[in-house]
Amino acid sequence: xxxxxxxxxxxxxxxxxxxxxxxxxxxxxxxxxxxxxxxxxxxxxxxxxxxxxxxxxxxxxxxxxxxxxxxxxxxxxxxxxxxxxxxxxxxxxxxxxxxxxxxxxxxxxxxxxxxxxxxxxxxxxxxxxxxxxxxxxxxxxxxxxxxxxxxxxxxxxxxxxxxxxxxxxxxxxxxx
Numbered sequence: 001x002x003x004x005x006x007x008x009x010x011x012x013x014x015x016x017x018x019x020x021x022x023x024x025x026x027x028x029x030x031x032x033x034x035x036x037x038x039x040x041x042x043x044x045x046x047x048x049x050x051x052x053x054x055x056x057x058x059x060x061x062x063x064x065x066x067x068x069x070x071x072x073x074x075x076x077x078x079x080x081x082x083x084x085x086x087x088x089x090x091x092x093x094x095x096x097x098x099x100x101x102x103x104x105x106x107x108x109x110x111x112x113x114x115x116x117x118x119x120x121x122x123x124x125x126x127x128x129x130x131x132x133x134x135x136x137x138x139x140x141x142x143x144x145x146x147x148x149x150x151x152x153x154x155x156x157x158x159x160x161x162x163x164x165x166x167x168x169x170x171x172x173x174x175x176x
Contacts, residue, residue, distance in 0.1 A: 038166070041071040041079060048083040049092050060162035061125070062104035064141060064149065066170045074170035096126035097143070097173040103163050106154040109139055128173045143171040 042065055071079050082091040100122045109132055112120035121129045131142045139151045149169035156164040 038067040038069070039065055041068045042066060045079065045083055045091060045095060049088045049095065060103045060158065062100040062102060062162060063158075063164045064098045064100075064130075064151075064167045064171065065164050066098065066149070066167055067152070070149070070167060070169050073168075079170075093126055093173055094170075097124050097128060097130070097171060098167075099125045100130070101125055103161055105163055106139060106151070106165070110134075113139070124173070126173050130171065139165075141167065141171055144174065145172050147171055 066074070082088075082094065085091065104122065109120060109122075112122075113132055113134055119131055119133045121131050124130055128144055132139055133142070134140070135150070139154070141149045141151070143149075147169060149167040149171050151165045152168050153166040156166070158164060
């Protein structure tokens with residue numbers, strides 16, 4: 001019998017293993033390898049937690065993928081500290097906050113925002129809520145701390161029918 005935490009880690013591992021494997025697989029994502037170059041820090045973080053090596057049969061997942069510029073804006077020192085820490089629990093929590101179970105396309109988010117009178121809440125696999133609203137034509141995510149991230153590229157497909165949305169900022173489950 002699998003515990004909820006083991007199911008979570010296996011599911012998270014699958015999402016990131018598919019995402020990380022895209023670095024070496026030209027057709028894994030629906031966009032070009034030039035976009036993959038914008039996610040080196042995310043790949044390093046995933047590799048540091050060994051989440052990419054876990055296999056699971058669950059999915060699909062939606063990944064809100066911060067670009068390297070988003071991590072630089074967050075703090076190069078902080079992300080380096082998290083990647084190099086012996087205890088990877090804070091890094092795993094941060095990464096898990098960027099994932100929602102299911103295939104959450106931009107159109108599904110827009111419908112949820114419309115039904116929610118301008119906002120929608122999504123529960124991440126980390127367990128905390130992430131809210132979304134529109135700013136002009138852009139979907140903007142807000143974390144519990146009040147940080148916002150704009151989706152800059154939407155609906156990039158994963159092999160497991162999941163989806164990636166590139167975001168311009170790192171979102172946080174709690175103050176770091």
